[in-house]
Amino acid sequence: MAPALDAQEAPNGGESLTPLQVQNNNASHKSKVTIIGSGNWGSVASKLVASNTLRLTSFHDEVRMWVFEETLPSGEKLTDVINRNNENVKYLPGIKLGKNVVADPDLESAVKDADMLVFVTPHQFMEGICKKLVGKIKRDAEAISLVKGMEVKMEGPCMISSLISEQLGISCCVLMGANIANEIAVGKFSEATVGYRDNREVAEKWVQLFNTPYFNVTAVQDVEGVELCGTLKNVVAIAAGFVDGLEMGNNTKAAIMRLGLREMKAFSKLLSPSVKDSTFFESCGVADLITTCLGGRNRKVAEAFARNGGKRSFDELEAEMLQGQKLQGVSTAAEVYEVLSHRGWLELFPLFSTVHEISTGRFPPSAIVEYLGTSN
Numbered sequence: 160m161a162p163a164l165d166a167q168e169a170p171n172g173g174e175s176l177t178p179l180q181v182q183n184n185n186a187s188h189k190s191k192v193t194i195i196g197s198g199n200w201g202s203v204a205s206k207l208v209a210s211n212t213l214r215l216t217s218f219h220d221e222v223r224m225w226v227f228e229e230t231l232p233s234g235e236k237l238t239d240v241i242n243r244n245n246e247n248v249k250y251l252p253g254i255k256l257g258k259n260v261v262a263d264p265d266l267e268s269a270v271k272d273a274d275m276l277v278f279v280t281p282h283q284f285m286e287g288i289c290k291k292l293v294g295k296i297k298r299d300a301e302a303i304s305l306v307k308g309m310e311v312k313m314e315g316p317c318m319i320s321s322l323i324s325e326q327l328g329i330s331c332c333v334l335m336g337a338n339i340a341n342e343i344a345v346g347k348f349s350e351a352t353v354g355y356r357d358n359r360e361v362a363e364k365w366v367q368l369f370n371t372p373y374f375n376v377t378a379v380q381d382v383e384g385v386e387l388c389g390t391l392k393n394v395v396a397i398a399a400g401f402v403d404g405l406e407m408g409n410n411t412k413a414a415i416m417r418l419g420l421r422e423m424k425a426f427s428k429l430l431s432p433s434v435k436d437s438t439f440f441e442s443c444g445v446a447d448l449i450t451t452c453l454g455g456r457n458r459k460v461a462e463a464f465a466r467n468g469g470k471r472s473f474d475e476l477e478a479e480m481l482q483g484q485k486l487q488g489v490s491t492a493a494e495v496y497e498v499l500s501h502r503g504w505l506e507l508f509p510l511f512s513t514v515h516e517i518s519t520g521r522f523p524p525s526a527i528v529e530y531l532g533t534s535n
């Protein structure tokens with residue numbers, strides 16, 4: 160399938176450049192790509208990108224992947240093993256990344272020549288990473304964030320793309336979607352959404368970099384909407400896991416998904432009135448909500464939490480069940496709760512707030528069902 164630009168505006172927005180025009184415009188300079196992150200999705204993103212940099216002349220073949228270095232039980236460094244086996248044995252075992260992926264444990268050296276920066280780490284590490292990158296990247300570098308999450312600051316909530324833009328002084332698109340990494344790693348078809356602010360040409364370049372026959376990327380001009388969808392669905396996925404742990408069945412889970420989507424939309428529009436309704440129908444919206452509530456890590460660990468009656472903490476279950484991979488939903492629920500309490504919106508978002516009350520142990524898991532009984 161051909162990459163699509165701005166599905167929301169396609170009927171009357173014919174002035175965009177074709178992928179070939181963009182490629183020709185940039186023929187004299189090959190863009191260098193660095194992936195900042197090497198977890199489960201970070202590794203799959205590297206594989207997708209590396210297959211395209213080899214194929215497309217507008218990109219430099221080599222893809223640098225920054226690795227948060229760790230020592231494996233064998234005593235070897237993860238970076239050395241990735242570079243020797245072309246495989247991230249810890250976060251994506253059994254999958255070859257592409258020989259043109261070079262793992263680099265030094266953040267500064269990984270980014271210094273990059274024209275295109277792909278951020279894909281758990282959101283809690285992004286502020287520290289951005290601080291380390293100040294003054295270390297090319298001034299005209301472009302960024303994209305695959306990170307689902309937000310930071311809450313004194314001034315209010317700050318989405319990760321804004322954090323990147325504000326701290327590094329560069330523009331930042333986002334890529335979100337129904338993208339369970341392990342499925343994409345073995346070439347199972349999925350869609351994704353690039354959100355951009357105003358530069359269609361840059362958005363198209365990101366689409367080119369990620370699009371493959373099994374990863375169909377569409378760009379929409381709604382960076383806030385795309386990122387809020389990707390971030391907030393993780394809170395709903397925790398609620399879906401609770402009802403699974405309580406063995407409530409599919410109708411109950413569908414109710415959680417419907418009410419969750421409603422809160423996602425209401426919260427997004429309150430924070431950012433420019434968010435478009437149509438974004439919720441893209442891959443980043445309803446499709447990501449569905450896949451995460453069916454097959455995601457947030458759902459899985461929340462199910463275990465509810466099965467244990469809330470007696471084992473999320474931290475403990477995460478460490479045991481995910482072996483180094485990180486949940487985003489529990490901390491996002493806490494961040495959303497902070498925004499809701501500061502702004503006096505708690506009563507408007509009963510699902511989001513109940514998820515936080517349960518995950519911190521203030522309410523039992525069954526509170527999710529009690530909440531459903533009072534919703535309409």
Ligand SMILES: NC(=O)C1=CN([C@@H]2O[C@H](COP(=O)(O)OP(=O)(O)OC[C@H]3O[C@@H](n4cnc5c(N)ncnc54)[C@H](O)[C@@H]3O)[C@@H](O)[C@H]2O)C=CC1
Pocket residue numbers: 196197198199200201202226227228250279280281282284305306307308338339340341483484485486487
């Ligand atoms: N895994 C998936 O299926 C998908 C994940 N995402 C999103 O992508 C983002 C990254 O997720 P994953 O790549 O799956 O990560 P992950 O969940 O596999 O997390 C592990 C990564 O965190 C790194 N890490 C641990 N401590 C660190 C520290 N102190 N500083 C920096 N890095 C540290 C580890 O080195 C490893 O690379 C998240 O926001 C997630 O929501 C989005 C779509 C799909």
Ligand SMILES: O=C(CO)COP(=O)(O)O
Pocket residue numbers: 307336337338339340396447450451454455456457458486487
């Ligand atoms: O974002 C995801 C799928 O699009 C992955 O969700 P989990 O982190 O819950 O696995």
